[in-house]
Amino acid sequence: MQDPIDPVKLDRLAEVAVRVGLNLQPGQDLVLTAPVGALPLVRRIAEHAYKAGAGLVTPILSDDQVTLARYAQARDDSFDAAAGWLFDGMAAAYDKGAARLAIAGGDPMLLSEQDPDKVARANRAMAMAYSGARDRITRFATNWTIVAWPDAAWARLVSPELSAHDAQRRLAEAIFAASRVEDDGAVENWLSHNAELGRRSAWLDGQNFSALQYSGPGTDLTIGLADGHKWVAGATQTTSGILCNPNIPTEEVFTTPHRLRVSGTVCATKPLSHQGTLIENIAVRFEEGRIVEAKATKGEAVLQKVLDTDEGARRLGEVALVPHGSPISQSGMLFYNTLFDENAASHIALGQCYSTCFHGGDKMDTDEVARRGGNASAIHIDWMIGSGQIDIDGISQSGERVPVMRKGEWA
Amino acid sequence: MQDPIDPVKLDRLAEVAVRVGLNLQPGQDLVLTAPVGALPLVRRIAEHAYKAGAGLVTPILSDDQVTLARYAQARDDSFDAAAGWLFDGMAAAYDKGAARLAIAGGDPMLLSEQDPDKVARANRAMAMAYSGARDRITRFATNWTIVAWPDAAWARLVSPELSAHDAQRRLAEAIFAASRVEDDGAVENWLSHNAELGRRSAWLDGQNFSALQYSGPGTDLTIGLADGHKWVAGATQTTSGILCNPNIPTEEVFTTPHRLRVSGTVCATKPLSHQGTLIENIAVRFEEGRIVEAKATKGEAVLQKVLDTDEGARRLGEVALVPHGSPISQSGMLFYNTLFDENAASHIALGQCYSTCFHGGDKMDTDEVARRGGNASAIHIDWMIGSGQIDIDGISQSGERVPVMRKGEWA
Ligand SMILES: [Zn+2]
Ligand SMILES: [Zn+2]
Ligand SMILES: [Zn+2]
Ligand SMILES: [Zn+2]
Incomplete structure (x- = not known):
């Protein structure tokens, strides 16, 4: 039987992750987190990282069954525990120059039957x-990236109608296509994709809009943009000057909204998969940047809990534009995974903003970011509001309208 | 086909590791290191740890293939790199009360074909x-233990004549027998085993022998014991008062010999596996504590290199008593792993002594340890001198003989 995961494309994905995603520098250490099932990809990445001159590659592998054992057996106060020692160690590694690669792709429904409070x-x-x-990651104090592994449980969720083998094959091929590693020359193709994204963000930066206005079915939303906001896409430069692609794939052009200047209503155009729960048909209303009303036809309790995380959880930290014709959108698949789904449609994110989405943001402290309208929160959750039926106008600083998107495509 | 690893015994091993090895306390976090192949045991241990009230169980899994990728691809200066951030993080976890469990059992020959300098x-x-x-581990600042997983590559080394399936089954059964988890009630059996070891060490401590005298085929050896030596066996108490079993299995009762008062001849009763070389039929002669003559029928050059490591490498740092009827001895297997082989027979160790094998040793500096006869060296290599043909007498401080072992069994 054929391997459901094409080994040649898997190796290309590893190479793109190291050379484009991380742009790993000779002598850099690498901290690599992954679900244990992704071991074949971990091994390919380790090999490409060492070929690129890595110092030491340290994989930190997680296991879904160990996580489930906790929910099945642990006493109540276990659910307030966390591995601070490990995360603090990672932070120390980044401070000493280590790069960071995360492999996404555990079972998205892993915790769907566990106590939501826990x-x-x-x-x-x-x-x-x-x-x-x-x-350190959000400040781009080091170079980092995320790539995906076609986990078997994830594949079953995406294609429940297929056999396990065919479902994993379908997901693997979709990941390879979205990650632009289908053909030879993947590294070079990524460089031209980055250049195209760079042209879009440069145009938006030149416009320096005061706000974006969205209209479409159930949506009439004005999103003020933060003072001195910068549009970011594709590759991002670390504070030490390394150009990395933090997301593989990436199609979005995004910036920081103003946390106090968002108003109107907006409907999600795709379900939001949040830690095992599918939240469907989200509809919210903003006043002065704050969500004052939120509904969903399914998973509303989880949504309300998310919004109650902290004050910043009810405000926006990101606004992102993705053309409806992007390869991921055209695949028609719901991936139940933000890395893919957020690149399938224009979206907004609740919670923490990126200080990198400001001109001179690397030199701003959190007070300065807040003063310019940047939001702060323990969460950052993207949800899709784009479709082929959405029009977006930019509102210039002098109040004029400039078409940005029409029917989901760049105007 | 039958699973080569009996799932019931595997679960018992996990339970013994948590309840006896660690004696995990409610609310304690657990840091668990393991080769990724040991995942079935990791999962059982996580479950028993949470059942015992663990806060958070954090597995840190290593992968042999990632290690080999480093040797195959990394540039030269990679070999001076180490994951200090991870180990420092572990130390911080122990300081906050986390327990430590290590699963041994990677491929013992993994690096045998790599550049020895690297x-x-x-x-x-x-x-x-x-x-x-x-x-923190050697000071017993927290409770810790080591258990073994029957790794496939390790099994092949131990039983090259068997199929992969049968070899793994044989190693698994040998580990289960040695770890005393063959039958129901394994935890209770361990408590009585610990009590038995405690009685032996208490009796030896009460005797406060000046020396031990060994006689048997090719062996006529007197080992002086260090001043204020303490016999240690089985469970050890942490600085915070938790009684843990740092080694699963453990059969030995051991103490510190006097580095200047060893004389006579001794023959090894089993081959010594040292960094990929098997050293066979070792025979040495001691004068005033120092090995002045050493022979082996195979691997003698490696043995001579070991003895030339430093001054302390020719003197003894440990003397350990193991009855010939112990389960590991009775298995007749050579494990190529000290955790097992040193519990198969009475043994002595060349090199560094344990300061914990002195009364009040936790408060002694290295000068005081040396003054009392403790040895110092960069090495600590155990080799087996016990068998069913060895008699051991204790020599009291006033020169009387007391039978300790007869034909390899407690007298
Ligand atoms: Zn986004
Ligand atoms: Zn986002
Ligand atoms: Zn020993
Ligand atoms: Zn030893």
Whole structure:
């Protein structure tokens, strides 16, 4: 029987992850997190990392069954525990110059049958313990990237109608296509894709819009943009000057909205898969940047819990534009995974903003980011509001309208 | 086909590791290191740890293929790198009360074909980076234990004449027998085994022998014991008062010999596996504590190199008593792994002594240890001198003989 995962494309994905995603520098150490099932990809990445001159590659592998053992057996106060020692160690590694690669692709429904309160507490404890390491990632204090592994359980969720073998094959091929590693010359193809994304972000930066206005079915939304916001796409430069691609794949052009200047209503155009729960048909209303009303036809309790995480969880930290014709959108697949689904459609994110989405953001402290309208939160959750029926106008600083997207495509 | 690893015994091993090895306390976190192949045991241990009230179980899994990718691809200076951030993080976890479980059982021959200089440099870098965490372990600042997983490559080395399936089954059964988990009630059996070991060490301590005298085929040896020596066996108490069993299995009762008061001849009763070389039929002669003559029918050059490591490498750092009827001895297997082989027969060790084998040793500096006869060296190599034909007498401080072992069994 044929391997459901094409070994040639898998090796290309590893090479793209190291050379484009990380742009790993000779002598850099690498901290690599992955679900244990992704071991074949971990091994390919380790090989390409050492070929690129890595110092030491340290894989940190997680196992879904160990996680489930916790939910099945642990006493109640376990759910407030987190591995702070490990995350603080990672932060120390980044400070000493280590790069960071995350392989996404565990079972998205892993915790769907567990007590939501325990899940929420465990996530909160994790988010707090992770804050130091996350801070270095969001500041691009080091080069980092995320790539995906076609996990068997994830594949079953995406294609329940197929056999296990065919489902994994379909997901693997979709990941390879979205990650632009189908053909030879993948590294070079990525460089031209980056250049195209760079042209879009440069145009938007030149416009320096005050706000974006969205209209479409159930959506009439104005998103003010932060003062001195910068549009970012594709490759990002670290504070030490390394150009990395933090997401493989990436199709979005995104910036920081103003946390106080968002108003109107918006409907999600795709379900949001959040830690095992599918939240469907989200509809929210903003006043002065804050979500004052939120509904969903399914998973609403989980959504409300997310919004109650902290004050910043009800405000926006990202606005992103993705053309409806992007390869991931055209695949028609729902991946139940933000890395892919957020590149299938224009989206917004609740929670923490990226200080890199400001001109001169690398030199701003959190007060300065807040003063310019940047949002702060323990969460960052993307959800899709784009489709082939959405029009977006830019509102210039002098109040004029400039078409940005029409029916989901660049105007 | 039958699973080569009996799932019931595997589960018992996990339970013994958590309840006897660690004696895990409610609310304690657990740091668990293992080769990735040991995942079935990792999962059982996580379950028993959570059942015992663990806070958070964090597995750190290593992969032999990633290690080999380093030797195949990494540039030269990679071999001076180590994951200090990870080991320092572990030390921080122990300081906050986390327990430590290591699963042994990678491929013992993994690096046998790699450049010995690179292997030595990588080991040295690792040993230095690990020193903070190791210091907490050797001081028993937290409860810790080691158990073994019947790794496929290890099984092939032990039983090259068998099929992969049968070899793994044989190693698994030998590990289960040695670890005393063959039958129901394994935890209770361990408590009585610990009590038995405790009675032996208490009796030996009460005798406070000046020396032990060994006689048997090719052996006529007197081993003086260090001043204020303490016999140690089975469970050990942490500085915070938790009684843990640092080795699963354990059969030995051991103490510190006097580095200047060993004389006579002794023959090894089993081959010594040293860094990939099998040294057979070792025979040595001691004068005033020092090996002045050493022979082996195979691997003698390696033995001579070991003895030339430093001044302390020719003197003894440990003397350990193991009855010939112990389960590991009765298996007749050579494990190529000290955790097992040193529990198969009475043994002595060349090199470094344990300061824990002195009364009040936790408060002694290295000068005081030396003054009392403790040996110092960069090595600690155990080799087996016990068999069913060895008699051992204790020599009291006033010169009387007391039978300790007859034909390899407690007298
Ligand atoms: Zn985004
Ligand atoms: Zn986002
Ligand atoms: Zn020993
Ligand atoms: Zn020893």
